[in-house]
């Protein structure tokens with residue numbers, strides 16, 4: 001038996017993206033796998049009155065169980081109402097790699113799916129994306145496609161090198177597939193290890209600055225697709241204080257630099273209307289848990305370390321909505 005996202009109180013991304021493009025901000029797409037992450041996302045987005053995309057990878061869906069996850073999303077809508085603010089909430093499949101997975105998500109209550117055919121040839125990517133769009137649109141579900149390949153790990157898809165999106169391909173891709181939004185590659189990458197210190201320069205304050213995103217490519221795409229929603233993956237900033245806390249309390253993370261917040265702010269003001277953040281949440285959560293484990297070694301009640309992790313996540317997401325994406329107050 002299939003479930004429509006509408007019965008879960010969710011919305012697709014059409015209206016949230018139209019408002020974001022118009023208003024010059026980006027809607028946060030935060031990945032989650034468990035209850036504490038979901039609680040923090042909802043708490044932060046209600047407190048900042050931000051629309052939100054609850055983002056689930058194939059791996060997360062397997063980890064949490066598809067049934068349980070659907071009901072968690074339903075619960076998230078009710079939780080937001082209970083907190084006193086009805087924010088728009090979408091449930092989105094991140095990096096769907098087959099038609100069957102996208103169909104299964106659509107049939108089980110997702111309001112939006114990504115079909116990531118970026119590792120296929122242009123023609124194969126279009127054919128797969130079009131097939132997903134036809135099924136999704138028949139169910140009122142919105143679809144994100146991708147052109148160009150990000151460096152790093154895209155779920156099961158490993159891309160050693162990034163291939164920037166070719167602006168000359170975007171019009172044909174969008175018109176022939178009918179996608180509702182387009183993820184592009186302009187220099188971001190997935191995971192916590194985006195740039196090594198050697199790839200960066202130091203600014204006047206001694207802060208490591210990575211090579212800038214290719215805003216020239218983004219601008220060319222905007223000219224070709226005026227008002228069309230663009231998506232930025234791999235947009236974690238890798239806060240140094242979280243990396244330091246993790247390493248101080250027994251972790252062994254490599255020195256790494258993420259996407260500077262000013263660059264995300266600039267992207268959010270442009271056609272970029274969805275910004276994907278997963279790794280920063282993982283870092284904040286791990287830092288908080290490691291700290292409790294070292295400072296209170298006698299503690300063994302999971303609430304005593306998952307609670308502080310949830311608090312740290314809430315602070316992080318509020319900061320992003322308020323100071324980076326500009327989505328606060330837009331619900």
Ligand code: G3H
Nearest residue numbers: 057059060154155190278
């Ligand atoms: O882009 C990938 C996301 O960060 C999800 O990662 O497949 O480990 O859940 P995951």
Ligand code: 13P
Nearest residue numbers: 191233234235236278279
């Ligand atoms: P980060 O690894 O930079 O958080 O990117 C997440 C992402 O793009 C999920 O699709």
Ligand code: ZN
Nearest residue numbers: 190233234276
């Ligand atoms: Zn991604």
